[in-house]
Each structure stands twice: as C-alpha cells, then as structure tokens.
C-alpha cells in the first residue's frame with residue numbers, strides 16, 4: 001500500500017517515524033507534502049527508508065493509494081480535492097475542516113473515493129455510531145486544555161482574549177460544533193468527529209475550557225440515547241512540540257492504517 005502524507009507536524013512526523021521503524025509492514029511512504037519543501041527534506045533526512053517524493057497535492061494523490069491529511073485546516077481543501085478526484089482513500093485528521101466543507105463528501109460519493117475520519121485524540125466513536133442507529137437525544141463534549149494549547153485560536157484573537165497569566169479555569173466557548181470549528185480549528189477536530197459519528201454539528205454541544213492547572217488535554221463526552229448512556233473521559237498527553245495536539249492522535253492514525261492493511265481489525 002502506497003501512502004501519501006500531507007503535513008509533517010505533530011501527527012505527520014510521528015507517523016513517518018513509526019512507518020520508518022517498520023510499524024506497518026506492507027505500507028510504504030511514497031510521497032509527502034508540507035509547507036516548506038526544504039524543511040521537509042531536512043526532517044526526512046534521518047529516516048532509513050528510501051526518501052519519499054516531496055510533492056504538491058496533485059502529485060501526492062497520484063503517487064498514493066491512501067492519502068493521510070495531517071495539515072492545518074486552512075490547507076485541507078486542495079489536499080482533499082486532489083485525493084477525491086483520483087478516487088483515493090482520504091484519512092482526514094482535520095475533521096473540523098471537513099465538517100465545514102460537506103460538498104467534499106458529495107464529491108467523494110461521485111468519484112467513488114472514501115473519506116475516513118480517524119478517532120484521533122478521542123475515543124468511543126464506535127459506541128456513538130452504534131447509538132446513532134437508534135435515537136440519540138443529547139451529545140456533549142467538553143475539552144479542557146492548558147492555556148498554551150489555545151494560543152492562536154481565531155475566536156480568541158477576534159475577541160481580543162489573552163490567556164497570559166491565567167490563574168483559574170476559563171470557559172472560552174459554549175455552542176455548537178460548526179461555530180467551534182470556525183473559531184478553534186486546531187482544537188475541535190475531536191468534536192467534529194463526534195458530531196459526524198452522532199447527531200451532527202448543530203445538535204452536538206461543545207464547551208471549551210482553558211485550565212492552567214492541567215498538564216493533559218482532557219476530553220469528556222456525554223451521550224444520552226435510547227440504547228445507552230455514555231460518559232467517557234480521555235486524559236491525553238500533549239505532543240511535546242505542539243501543545244494543541246495530543247500524542248494519541250498519531251497513534252490513532254497508525255492504528256487506523258493497521259486496521260486497513262492487516263489481516264485482523266477490532267471494533268466497528
């Protein structure tokens with residue numbers, strides 16, 4: 001299986017290193033895409049595998065059977081479009097960007113492409129999808145992260161909110177997933193995945209909290225349905241270089257790729 005990897009940050013680089021270490025037999029990293037081609041070559045120079053091609057969105061999709069998107073939300077569309085146009089399987093980490101551009105799902109249907117949103121830094125999407133086959137009455141996700149994780153969020157910049165010297169937990173946002181994805185594109189991909197798995201972005205509620213006492217990113221999900229009530233808390237270790245992103249995300253993509261390529265897959 002040939003893999004095309006868009007983005008070489010917290011998720012992409014961790015993934016490339018694991019593949020290089022032999023974590024996914026039968027999967028070859030064929031091409032990568034990042035913002036800065038020179039930096040990309042430098043980042044890849046310590047890998048043992050034959051160096052992947054450094055490509056733009058079109059060449060990336062051309063060279064791959066599976067395109068893993070792990071780039072900023074703002075870069076999502078051309079990467080996704082190129083993969084979809086070629087009927088590829090697109091593994092989309094920027095679930096919030098997908099949520100805001102639902103025409104891409106229709107385009108995938110027309111082209112026979114598939115889009116897979118990995119569970120990422122969350123968990124429990126299997127039970128949410130199962131519950132969605134019945135009736136879900138309410139879905140809520142609360143994400144609490146240390147202040148550094150929220151830095152640069154457009155919502156805070158527009159509102160002129162600074163988290164410098166924050167001494168107590170501060171609720172930054174309460175509302176629906178669509179508004180959250182616009183205001184906090186680097187932090188609510190888990191909420192987007194939850195909404196897509198369950199009752200959609202308008203009915204899924206989000207609360208975002210900056211908490212200076214935290215060392216981990218904490219996601220708490222509550223689902224009320226006619227089949228089960230679910231309460232789930234994930235305390236995830238932040239990536240050492242990117243405090244917005246939990247280390248679990250790259251592992252989730254790895255597990256997802258293993259499920260696609262290996263002989264045994266657990267969970268629905």
Ligand SMILES: NC(=O)C1=CN([C@@H]2O[C@H](COP(=O)(O)OP(=O)(O)OC[C@H]3O[C@@H](n4cnc5c(N)ncnc54)[C@H](O)[C@@H]3O)[C@@H](O)[C@H]2O)C=CC1
Nearest residue numbers: 007008009010011034035070075093094120121186189245
């Ligand atoms: N589904 C989930 O649970 C999670 C999803 N994410 C999302 O996944 C995506 C990647 O996350 P991270 O690896 O943490 O981000 P990152 O910021 O650490 O890395 C992003 C990478 O994309 C590259 N890049 C920047 N502009 C680009 C462009 N125009 N075209 C191509 N590449 C470009 C950067 O050079 C960098 O290598 C983000 O959208 C993030 O919000 C992050 C955490 C959890």
Ligand SMILES: O=C([O-])CC(=O)C(=O)O
Nearest residue numbers: 121187188189190245246
């Ligand atoms: O990594 C996390 O904990 C979650 C995250 O950033 C996101 O959902 O975008």
